[in-house]
Amino acid sequence: MASALNRRVHAWLADNPDESILRWVFRTILVVTIVVLAADLIELNDPHASSEAASPQLDIRKEPTDAPAENPSVLTPLLKRLMPLPKGDPALEQPISLELRGGGRLYATGTITPGSARAFTEEVERHGEYIKTVVLNSPGGSVADALAMGRLIRARKFSTEVEAGKTCVSSCPLVLAGGLERRVGERATIGVHQVAAVRSANAVRTDNDMSLAQNVSARCQRYLADMGIDLKVWVHAMETPHDQLFTFKPDELKTLNLVTSVPESRPEKPRS
Numbered sequence: 001m002a003s004a005l006n007r008r009v010h011a012w013l014a015d016n017p018d019e020s021i022l023r024w025v026f027r028t029i030l031v032v033t034i035v036v037l038a039a040d041l042i043e044l045n046d047p048h049a050s051s052e053a054a055s056p057q058l059d060i061r062k063e064p065t066d067a068p069a070e071n072p073s074v075l076t077p078l079l080k081r082l083m084p085l086p087k088g089d090p091a092l093e094q095p096i097s098l099e100l101r102g103g104g105r106l107y108a109t110g111t112i113t114p115g116s117a118r119a120f121t122e123e124v125e126r127h128g129e130y131i132k133t134v135v136l137n138s139p140g141g142s143v144a145d146a147l148a149m150g151r152l153i154r155a156r157k158f159s160t161e162v163e164a165g166k167t168c169v170s171s172c173p174l175v176l177a178g179g180l181e182r183r184v185g186e187r188a189t190i191g192v193h194q195v196a197a198v199r200s201a202n203a204v205r206t207d208n209d210m211s212l213a214q215n216v217s218a219r220c221q222r223y224l225a226d227m228g229i230d231l232k233v234w235v236h237a238m239e240t241p242h243d244q245l246f247t248f249k250p251d252e253l254k255t256l257n258l259v260t261s262v263p264e265s266r267p268e269k270p271r272s
Contacts, residue, residue: 091109091110092137092139093110093111094110095110095113095116096109096110096112096113096116096119096120096141097109098123100123100127104131105133105135106123106133107135108149108175109138111138111140112138112142112145112146113141113142114144114145115145116142116145116149117144117145117148117152120145120148121152128156132159133158133160134153134158134159134179135160135161136162136166136176137162137163138168138169139172140168140169140170140171140172143216144216145171146171146172147220149175149178150174150176150227152178153180154178154227157180158180159183160175160176160177160178160181160182160183161179161183161184161185162176162183162184162185163185164186164187164188165186165187165188166185166188168188168189169189169191169192170245173190173192173233173258174220174224176190176258177224177227177233177258181261182259182260182261183259184250184259184262189247190248190253190258191245191246192233192234192240192248193240193242193244193245193246194237194238194242195213195216195217195220217234217238220234230256230257232256233256233258
């Protein structure tokens with residue numbers, strides 16, 4: 001059979017000139033190419049195409065809730081903890097007020113404005129022998145004044161406290177850190193964020209603005225170290241945009257030494 005097939009091929013080649021053979025080969029290649037392209041087109045338009053061909057370049061998969069990701073993003077814990085700045089309490093929007101109540105408790109309520117440290121110093125000079133604890137409820141404000149208040153608190157060996165459900169955020173935790181003993185009640189909000197660079201009149205950030213912000217940041221770190229506070233407190237502050245807050249959980253406050261004890265529950269007394 002092989003010899004008969006061989007004779008037929010030789011006979012066909014002898015009867016066909018070179019030009020006809022080349023034309024036949026070209027037509028064969030063209031037909032094969034069309035068939036392959038048609039098969040590829042059918043596969044691309046097939047809704048049941050293989051998962052490998054249909055997979056996008058960026059595969060975003062939702063991890064099961066009970067199975068932690070093998071390589072979680074370093075930003076994930078931070079993003080879950082951010083919250084907007086607290087609003088809605090008119091008392092906190094006013095410049096800080098100081099009121100000495102029973103038990104040697106000096107209540108400092110409101111925004112820390114430039115000059116708050118001077119007013120606080122004058123109050124301590126008048127009633128320092130009666131003051132035992134500085135009770136804070138503040139959305140923060142002037143960093144320089146907060147640092148000065150905190151250092152005076154430590155020098156006078158006062159305690160600091162944030163009562164249950166109250167607020168101490170932005171620069172206020174710097175004042176809290178000054179207490180020789182530091183207490184935070186249940187559901188109190190303790191939070192930090194970046195120091196906002198001072199803006200010039202034309203609202204354009206300058207090198208001097210950035211230098212000032214870095215200088216203030218260095219002062220805050222040195223202060224926290226002097227107060228015996230874990231500097232991770234300031235790391236969280238620097239990672240958080242100045243229009244948001246990183247809020248601490250109760251166990252973190254203790255771990256970072258921002259809190260030394262839990263305050264005793266006190267019934268709210270009516271103000272006379």
